[in-house]
Amino acid sequence: MGAARSSEVTTRLRAALEPVVAEAALLLEDVTASPAGRRSVVRVVVDLPDGPGGVDSDALAEVSRRISEVLDDVDLLQGAYTLEVSTPGIDRPLTDPRHFRRATGRLVRCATPAGPRAGRLVDTDADGVWLEHDGAREHIDYAGITGAKVEPELRPARDEDGLEDEA
Structure with a gap:
């Protein structure tokens, strides 16, 4: 072809x-x-x-x-x-405001001219995203994001009581 x-x-x-x-x-x-x-x-x-x-x-x-x-x-x-x-999968680059809205609640790493920023994406607005890290919130404008992706979260296995499995 x-x-x-x-x-x-x-x-x-x-x-x-x-x-x-x-x-x-x-x-x-x-x-x-x-x-x-x-x-x-x-x-x-x-x-x-x-x-x-x-x-x-x-x-x-x-x-x-x-x-x-x-x-x-x-x-x-x-x-x-x-x-x-x-579906796009976790490795899709976040390049559009819709992608960021889809990632709300996930851990996200953003590249910015001031250096990398990472945290839980807790909200989006018309201008950018809100990341939360160690109890602090930071707003990053879409225009200042040069690259972004969702970070995989690996959690320990839990038993039926919600306790960590020691396997």
């Missing part, structure tokens, strides 16, 4: 899939089609339109089924294809 053809296919895939994903109350974050031997691989990334939370597995399975039906109907790909539908 040449670059121009690939771009055209991606544009047509996005146009065909956006309404189906929106019907499922989700946002089409990204779609790509690339050759993989004799097949094509179609990768579709969906997310909640806004706010904290996650896409549950039932919603992901349902939108995957609907996307597959659309791909079969519109026949934009030549030959067989493999469909992969996923």
